[in-house]
Amino acid sequence: MSGEPRLQLKDKISRLPESPGVYKFKDAAGTIIYIGKAKALKKRVQSYFSRYLDAKTQALVARIADVEYLSVSTESQAQILEASLIKENRPQYNIDLKDDKSFPWVRITNERIPLVSICRNKKAGRGKNDTAAYFGPYTNAALLRQAFKVMRRIFGFRSCGILPKQPCLYYRLGLCPAPCAGKISAARYREIIREIEMFLDFRQEELIAKLTEAMDQSAQKQRFEEAGRFRDQINSLSAVWSEPSARKSADELEDLRKLLGLPGLPERIEAFDISNISGTSATGSMVSFFRGIPDKNNYRRFRIKTVAGINDYDMMREVVRRRYRRLIDEKRLFPDLVLIDGGRQHLEAVKDELRKLGVTFPLAGIAKDRENIYTADRKYPVHLPFDTPALNLIRRIRDEAHRFAITYHRLLRKKKQLE
DSSP, X not given: OOSHHHHHHHHHHHTOOSSOEEEEEEOTTSOEEEEEEESSHHHHHHHTTSSOOOHHHHHHHHHOOEEEEEEXXXXXXXXXXXXXXXXXXXXXXXXXXXXXXXXXXXXXXXXXXXXXXEESSXXXXXXXXXOOEEEOOOSOHHHHHHHHHHHHHHTOOOOOSSOOSSOOHHHHTTXXXXXGGTSSOHHHHHHHHHHHHHXXXXXXXXXXXXXXXHHHHHHHTTOHHHHHHHHHHHHHHHHHHHTTHHHHHHHHHHHHHHHHTOSSOOOEEEEEEEEEEXXXXXXXEEEEEETTEEOGGGOEEEEOOSOOSSOHHHHHHHHHHXXXXXXXXXXXXXXXXXXXXXXXXXXXXXXXXHHHHTOOOOEEEEOTTTOOEEETTOSSOBOOOTXXXXXXXHHHHHHHHHHHHHHHHHHHHHHHHHO
């Protein structure tokens, strides 16, 4: 890639935050080719475009057409998220990382009272009968040990190679629930292990929802001490995941409210994107963000059913119609803001479709070329400065909707090829 696209990429990189996080390099086809973590995203990504690179890195950089990022609060969180995303996406240029036996892993055994530990060699010396679950690899052992301590403080788990008959020091320190001595049932301990796996997979919304439900059930049954432990876990996880990202998200939402003249804070934002190649396997996606954070339990995918050929406007109409017709039928709440990947014409198409449904709520569209923001009640677009918190939030939501749509589109194409 050279010329104008390369300049646009460098401009995008120059606007990356200095916070910890994970970056994803994509090629011209939108495929993720490398995932990495950083203590300071902007500084780390810019380093790939310096003069002094080894041959492998030069080959990677030559294929980079786009970059996405996810901000987190600490470098140790970035470490966990990086490993989870590599496991999920298996990028081409992370192949050495995936296969290198020297990097540490988190190992959770498959037994009645699972053991949680850090190991260096995945399945080494255990043969083909090893049924343990592995999370990683992690490129920084020190950061992994930090995250391991946090995880143990929040959840507590067994680390003894041989189960003792009496509770050990870790039980007295509150770092192990002592399933060996019957202080906790094997079934409840396995629930804790599932929660640890969610933590390692960075499924924070799902985990918080699970713990909140368990807390409510315990309180209803008047098991208040148990409910208190769930509450403490929720508070600890929220502190780990939200600071300072919660303050940052709140600032972005307030900035967006002011700049778009919204009636209230847009806590729930739903964003739509369409993906198709020459009109084939056309799909739509909807992502949902709550308080600036992805709410993946409320993501939705749509296979286009009523539109033939290439017509993004009618495809967007169909997806929006199906989404909000369902909310009407189920008597559910509407979002505070709907974001459309497109300009004025896309926005007018959606506005018209909502009018037919008899509903109204704030709409905004973001055009790909100059990232102008279009709203339903303004004649001219809003052009936000590159470093505006509101624009950073809109970009993040738009990019996530695009990623989600592309992923589903590729899945349908693969199915079609197999058929």
